[in-house]
Amino acid sequence: MAVRRLRKQPASLEVTAFINLIVVLVPFLLSTAVFTRLSVLELSLPAQSSGVEQLKVDDLKLEVVIRPDALEVGDRIGGLIQRIPNGAAGPDTKALAALVLALKQRFPDTRSATVLASPETPYDVLVQVMDAVRATYRAAGAELVHTELFPDISIGDAPVAQRR
16 A cells, blocks of 8 residues: 655744734833832931930930820930820821921921831821921912921831830
8 A cells, every 4th residue: 555645845934913913012002001100218227326426415316206196206315305196087297297397497407307106007107207207398478388307217116105
């Protein structure tokens, strides 16, 4: 019995339809892509306290401690300046901004502050407090003026609250 062999021709690839799909699909995907804007805050860890720090009486080492029931604004050397109780909607950042503005007017050369938060502090609250400490807007006539307060912010863990 004679064996018949089929002559095989090399298969050619037809990619025209695929290229047409890519030509239409790529611009569509690029035009509908969502581009996000990221903003980055530069933060640093609080410095180790030293004995030389305590000799500088006229220097402010501002600390804002976020507690579940209040914001405690103080000086690392001098102690508690003011305790701002939380409002119904959370921390009173307007009162904090007013207090920090008064401190900035008293210590105009100081640029650093430390924000200490307890572990259960929500991220949104931490950012609101940092924004209130970093800068504020004041009304000057008919326009708002951006005022820089303490832009160099360090963050850390809040010390354990003392029982009263």
